[in-house]
Every structure is written in structure tokens, then in C-alpha cells.
Amino acid sequence: MWLRLRLLLLVGLLFAILYTLFSLIGFALGLREIYFYVFMLLLAGILVFIQYLIGPKVVEISMMVKYVSEKEYPELHRIVEELSREAGIPKPRVGVSGLNIPNAFAFGRTKRDARVCVTKGLLNLLNEKELRAVLGHEISHIKHKDVFVITMLSVIPTICYMIYVSFFWSSIYSRRRDSGALALIGLTAFLLYLITSLLVMYASRIREYYADYGSVELGNKPNWLATALYKLVYGSARADRNTIKRVAGMKAFFLNDPANAVNEISELKQVDLNLDGVIDEYELQVLAERKIKLSKSEKIMELLSSHPSTLKRIKALSNLVQ
DSSP states (O other), rough: HHHHHHHHHHHHHHHHHHHHHHHHHHHOOGGGGGGHHHHHHHHHHHHHHHHHHOOOOOHHHHHHEEEEEEETTTHHHHHHHHHHHHSSSSSEEEEEEOOOSSSEEEEOOOSSOOOOEEEEEHTTTTTHHHHHHHHHHHHHHHHHHHHHHHHHHHHHHHHHHHHHHHHHHHHHHOOTTTTHHHHHHHHHHHHHHHHHHHHHHHHHHHHHOOOOOOHTTTTOOHHHHHHHHHHHHHHHTTTTTTHHHGGGGGGGBBOOGGGGHHHHEEEEEETTTTTTOOOOOOHHHHTTTTHHHHHHHHHHHHHHHSSHHHHHHHHHHHOOOO
16 A cells, blocks of 8 residues: 555656646746647657557567467466466466576566566576566566556656757757756756656656565465575576676566676675575564665665665565565
């Protein structure tokens, strides 16, 4: 409930920022510029719509996705089908990525167009229960239309950036008397672009927590997903750096941020008490009673990431142990 309330407040704040920016433009330039607002909204909408249309194909190519049949991967299909039935959504297409980075992701335009994919690196790393918990997370993303929500929210930073480019750079070459006002509006729009980009990433982090809870709601135990997240961090830390850089633009789709895995390892020592590579229920119960400690660098990295700190996610999962 608290996550949902935070997201609603965040959406309200993002649109309030956009309204304030348009009001500033109207105050500075007058209502004669109203056509500009309409143009910016239409252009931003067209750009996002194009992204929405071609997005799945871009993900397929970037992630080296191959859709697989039930004969090829019967266990994977069985788990996806069971979780989809439990979630009340159509069974997504099932794919396997050729990437060696251990991870999973979901994408698609609608629930009926959804696809769930795992990497070969993930299949080699997790047992059946952990895999089920990870797939439950991705199915939860589909159920709550997270890709669509984040795509729509990303319109606002896009508009702010377009206004910055239009106003600031035109003021440099303009001979209008109000060129100073144009430059000020452009700089304000750029500042709001930075702020709204951070807010959209914050919204993405909220959706990750929500999907973690969704996996538990689908019948997966919190320690299954906690262990999977733990293993993903260590697996990503050992992955080829060039491969991670190649898919950097797509990491928002992943279950966790593989680029930050090396930094997260030291933080996770607070969780695995017996250092056996598995987070059991007892360790989650202990964690639920303790305060976690994040380094300053990790806090900054999280602020600039679409994913929460893995340690904080496992801490949140510890509160779900019954």
C-alpha cells in the first residue's frame, strides 16, 4: 500500500513540475506561444509512441533473444505457465538470451504481447525454486504494466529536454529582446530535466520493490528471491566487462543492475551470515531485526540507478518472512 501511495504521489509531482514549466513559459512569453506547448506535447508523444512500437524489437536484438519451444525448455515453460495462471494474465512468450550475464527480463507492449526471457548465464546459476522466484518477479512486472508505466513517465523528462534545447540554444542566436528570458527558461528546463530523470529512476526503483513483493504473492518464498538476487550479484561481478558495457542501455529491463555488482558484494556480507552462498529463512529473520549499512558511494550509485540496492531489496524481503 505504501509503495502504491509513493508512486501516485510521484506521478502527481512529475506532472506538477511539467505544469509549472509550461506556466513559466506562458508567463514569460504570453499566451501567443500556446502553439509551442501543443507542438512539444505532440512531438514528445510521437517520439515515445515510436519507442513504444519498436522497443520490443530493439530489446530482442540487443539482448540476443531466441524464443524457445516447450520441447526445448519444458521446465522453463511449465514455470512461466503456472505463474501466469496464478497472476491471471495470458502466458507470455518465452525466450532465452545468449548473454552470459546471469539475469532475466520482461518486455512487450501489452499483457498479450508480453515476453519473459532468461539468460543462459541465469539458467546455469539458479536452482528451480530460485528460478521460479525470479520469473515471478518478471511476471509481476507484466501484471502491473510496469514497462508501460515507466515509458509514459519518461515522456516528462523528454519534454523538459526538448524545451531546453529549443529555448536555450535559440536564445544564443536570437535577436529578440526577450532572449535573456528564453535562456533562463532553457536553463530552468534543463534543471527540471535532471530532476525529473532522477524521479523517473526513483519510480523505476519503486516498481522493482513492487515486483519483488509480487513474486512472493505468487507463492514464492522471500528467501528464494533473496538468494537469487544474491547469486546474481556474484555472477554479474564475474561476468565479462565488455558484455556488460554492451547492454548498458538495456539494464533497466534486468532484474538487477549488473554494472553495479562489483560494488555491491561488500555490502552483501551483512546478509549471508554463514557464507554458504544461500540466504535462508533464519538469515532473513535476523536481517529483519537489524539495521543495514550502505556506503556513501553505494547510496549515490542507487540514486543514479533504475534499480534499488540489492541489500535494501533483500532487507525489504526479510519483512515478508512469516
